[in-house]
Amino acid sequence: MRQFRVIPLLVFIQFFGMFLAPLAARADVREAMVKIFAVQNRPDYTNPWNMFGPGSLSGSGCVISGNRILTNAHVVSDNTFIEVRLFGQSKKYEAKVLAVSHEADLALLTVADPEFYKGVEPLEIGELAQVQQAVVVFGFPQGGDALSTTTGVVSRIEHQVYAHSMLSLLAVQIDAAINPGSSGGPVLVDNKIIGVAMQYLGNSENIGYMVPVPIINHFLDDLKDGHHDGFPEDGIYCQTMDNDGLRKRYGMKSDQSGCLVYRLTPGSPAEKVVKPGDVVMQIDDHKIADDGTVEFRPKERTNLNYYVQAHQLGDEMKLNILRNGLDEQVKLKLDLPVGENQLVPLEQYDVQPTYFIYGGLVFAPLTVNYLKTWGATWFANAPKNLVASFQFDQLSKVGEEIVVLTRVLPDEVNRGYHNSGDYRIAKVNDQPINNLKDLIRIVEGSRDEPFVTFTDRWGAAVVLDRKSVEARKHEILDKYRIKDDRSANLK
Numbered sequence: 001m002r003q004f005r006v007i008p009l010l011v012f013i014q015f016f017g018m019f020l021a022p023l024a025a026r027a028d029v030r031e032a033m034v035k036i037f038a039v040q041n042r043p044d045y046t047n048p049w050n051m052f053g054p055g056s057l058s059g060s061g062c063v064i065s066g067n068r069i070l071t072n073a074h075v076v077s078d079n080t081f082i083e084v085r086l087f088g089q090s091k092k093y094e095a096k097v098l099a100v101s102h103e104a105d106l107a108l109l110t111v112a113d114p115e116f117y118k119g120v121e122p123l124e125i126g127e128l129a130q131v132q133q134a135v136v137v138f139g140f141p142q143g144g145d146a147l148s149t150t151t152g153v154v155s156r157i158e159h160q161v162y163a164h165s166m167l168s169l170l171a172v173q174i175d176a177a178i179n180p181g182s183s184g185g186p187v188l189v190d191n192k193i194i195g196v197a198m199q200y201l202g203n204s205e206n207i208g209y210m211v212p213v214p215i216i217n218h219f220l221d222d223l224k225d226g227h228h229d230g231f232p233e234d235g236i237y238c239q240t241m242d243n244d245g246l247r248k249r250y251g252m253k254s255d256q257s258g259c260l261v262y263r264l265t266p267g268s269p270a271e272k273v274v275k276p277g278d279v280v281m282q283i284d285d286h287k288i289a290d291d292g293t294v295e296f297r298p299k300e301r302t303n304l305n306y307y308v309q310a311h312q313l314g315d316e317m318k319l320n321i322l323r324n325g326l327d328e329q330v331k332l333k334l335d336l337p338v339g340e341n342q343l344v345p346l347e348q349y350d351v352q353p354t355y356f357i358y359g360g361l362v363f364a365p366l367t368v369n370y371l372k373t374w375g376a377t378w379f380a381n382a383p384k385n386l387v388a389s390f391q392f393d394q395l396s397k398v399g400e401e402i403v404v405l406t407r408v409l410p411d412e413v414n415r416g417y418h419n420s421g422d423y424r425i426a427k428v429n430d431q432p433i434n435n436l437k438d439l440i441r442i443v444e445g446s447r448d449e450p451f452v453t454f455t456d457r458w459g460a461a462v463v464l465d466r467k468s469v470e471a472r473k474h475e476i477l478d479k480y481r482i483k484d485d486r487s488a489n490l491k
Helices: 009-032 213-225 244-249 305-309 368-374 384-392 436-445 466-479
Strands: 033-043 051-064 068-071 079-086 093-101 106-111 134-139 148-161 168-174 186-189 192-200 208-212 236-239 259-264 279-283 293-297 300-303 316-323 326-333 356-358 361-365 403-408 423-428 451-456 461-465
Touching: 009 033, 033 068, 051 079, 051 134, 051 186, 051 192, 068 192, 079 106, 093 213, 106 213, 134 192, 148 208, 148 300, 168 192, 168 213, 168 305, 192 213, 208 213, 293 305, 300 305, 356 436, 356 466, 361 436, 368 384, 384 423, 423 436, 451 466, 461 466
Parallel strands: none
Antiparallel strands: 033 051, 033 079, 051 068, 068 106, 079 093, 093 106, 134 148, 134 186, 148 168, 168 208, 186 192, 192 208, 236 259, 259 279, 279 316, 293 300, 316 326, 356 361, 361 403, 403 423, 423 451, 451 461
16 A cells, blocks of 8 residues: 655655756747858859848857857858847848858857847856766757757767868767757757757768867967967878888887878978978877877877967977887977868868969869869769869969869850860970969960960960950850959959
């Protein structure tokens, strides 16, 4: 037989208070949640003198210290107008971008009207999440207008490719639902930010990724001098040393481990300090394993770049290397921003495309932006020679870029070449070029030559009659409604 007893009211309140307290706390943090309404106008890299026209999207964010709103860079990139609205409010306020890190997919917004912040308690930044830790994701996903909360568990912490920048940075995988519109929303533990929702894995069930605290703090610390510099890179390409024969070849002892340097980026911090054939064994006293990983917490490992990316631009970094069997220590001045000396630039935002038109021939540097004009599956659909250049070609000297004849604007002066395009230009008038500025310099600096010859890397040539081109220049531009024969950065 069951027995019933009366529970004193105070005990009842205390008992159920354990469950009600988290709900009350969560109701408080909701007041810092922000829905972001952005208007974007992206450039058309197929017709680089044009824009696609404005389009709208929405995202999420939250208020942090200093009257700032933390969100994703991809929510506000290429923006022309931004508004924000607090949870539970109806009024939208115009916002401006304070700073953006396209590498880390993070951005800070601010609202000039002080009324926006009244009664809002900023959220604090917490600590790096723990695997199997329960988290709550806040955001405004598509499918409704109200704030959504989803719960999940941290399942993995390691380097992942950030879809916005194509850079590999530390990321946290969670099984909470992240959908379009959730981007930029905070991920909380104990009412503190432990991440910013940024992307999800397509064709999978509830596999999402967030920007973790170390990356958030790097971004915020970077801005303390009022300027965003980004992440540094050392310019070292290295390979793993799991193979015993490889280890013996470079004199590795049983208690030594590291990665083998096989290439250095021209103009990089490591170019004159490190040599191909060196074995990098430690970064700032952090040991590198033969598989190219480092321990960032006990029993947790990720890519060795974790400790490179922990530095700010301009920092000094120590390396312990094995050179000709001798253990040495060298120092690098990390003064090169990541991606700065990349032959094919990663996707660019908030900038206009670079182009030059001559005789209806359109020339541009090869960029990921241009490759993406073939759609989401550009890696399979874009011309194979251009994809191969992106994938395999390496920078050989500072300032080098791949110049592509992207298309031809048909005219009588370029008859016979109307279907030409998407191949790399190596020479102009038999002179090798290093970049698009070289091409323009040679074209405009040899006016006494009757012909201009553009040669691709295999020797095929496009030849134009100089007088005919100059006579038709304005007619071609007017016919295709193009204001200038080159982008503003080339004038």
